[in-house]
């Protein structure tokens with residue numbers, strides 16, 4: 100059965116009932132190493148602060164009701180703290196800076212949160228490069244309140260500055276970025292051989308849960324050519340289902356959408372741009388792969 104057909108079988112308009120039937124909540128342990136790492140984009144190389152050398156940073160992936168311990172080791176040059184966006188309970192230490200050379204373990208007790216949360220450095224300059232997804236899957240005995248997706252994908256919209264970001268940049272005003280990024284890729288349109296485009300491979304008739312995180316301090320517009328998106332969740336909760344051709348995300352907003360790969364085999368542009376400018380955008384590619392027997 101194709102993903103489009105499944106869509107019509109949904110129990111229309113019914114919001115998921117928050118029945119907590121947690122059979123078992125797990126503890127998860129993560130280690131984050133804050134470190135300076137070299138990246139080349141827009142034809143120039145610079146150091147940025149990262150978690151474990153990756154931009155965006157590593158993804159946390161747990162289930163509803165779990166407890167997550169994140170031991171952050173600061174091997175960078177500046178004091179940093181981490182914000183846990185979308186976590187309902189306050190997290191101890193969120194307001195305390197971790198000094199260089201020190202470490203601190205955040206304990207995040209999840210309750211009812213479901214879908215996509217994210218984490219980022221508290222200060223704006225560090226948040227531009229120190230951020231990542233925090234995925235909360237349904238608990239073992241729970242189902243999605245929509246057809247079960249074949250797989251899910253996180254898409255983080257970010258921004259890139261040619262200049263160094265330092266502690267002096269406590270505010271990053273909208274419109275300052277030299278480029279926008281999709282999962283760290285600036286796209287291939289800047290004429291730099293080291294720049295790459297984000298690529299997302301899907302199977303024809305596959306149903307995908309796409310988690311779109313706007314890590315940019317600007318309203319961003321996101322869309323995939325020829326595909327409509329079905330909004331199913333926002334900021335750590337399921338939401339009433341609605342269809343859209345493009346998403347408008349407020350600064351730091353997260354939206355979960357279903358994507359049905361029901362177009363002709365081929366590739367389609369994935370585009371993100373600030374709402375204030377139609378000319379500046381970043382492009383990635385949605386690529387259909389044929390599967391044996393499909």
Ligand SMILES: *[C@@H]1O[C@H](CO)[C@@H](O)[C@H](O)[C@H]1NC(C)=O
Nearest residue numbers: 129130131132150151157158
């Ligand atoms: C970060 O790197 C350390 C050291 O290589 C590793 O032990 C840890 O698992 C990594 N953390 C994540 C979240 O990938």
Ligand SMILES: *[C@@H]1O[C@H](CO)[C@@H](O)[C@H](O)[C@H]1NC(C)=O
Nearest residue numbers: 170171172201202203204205
């Ligand atoms: C620092 O990390 C060590 C292990 O690497 C851990 O045993 C200790 O509890 C951590 N300290 C804090 C304050 O999180």
Ligand SMILES: *[C@@H]1O[C@H](CO)[C@@H](O)[C@H](O)[C@H]1NC(C)=O
Nearest residue numbers: 222223269270271272273316
């Ligand atoms: C985001 O931009 C606004 C200006 O529109 C600024 O006042 C605010 O401090 C910025 N926030 C961050 C975290 O940089």
Ligand SMILES: *[C@@H]1O[C@H](CO)[C@@H](O)[C@H](O)[C@H]1NC(C)=O
Nearest residue numbers: 138139142143144292293294
């Ligand atoms: C860009 O990529 C090429 C290989 O494609 C590499 O040789 C070169 O060092 C890179 N440039 C920079 C500035 O890192």
Ligand SMILES: *[C@@H]1O[C@H](CO)[C@@H](O)[C@H](O)[C@H]1NC(C)=O
Nearest residue numbers: 286287288324367368381382
């Ligand atoms: C897709 O994006 C690329 C790069 O921005 C652009 O050159 C191309 O025209 C776009 N294709 C379509 C069909 O819009």
Ligand SMILES: CC(=O)N[C@H]1CO[C@H](CO)[C@@H](O)[C@@H]1O
Nearest residue numbers: 260262263264265267268275
């Ligand atoms: C984007 C931005 O404002 N970058 C500035 C951050 O601070 C350094 C030095 O403090 C400047 O050189 C950058 O222009």
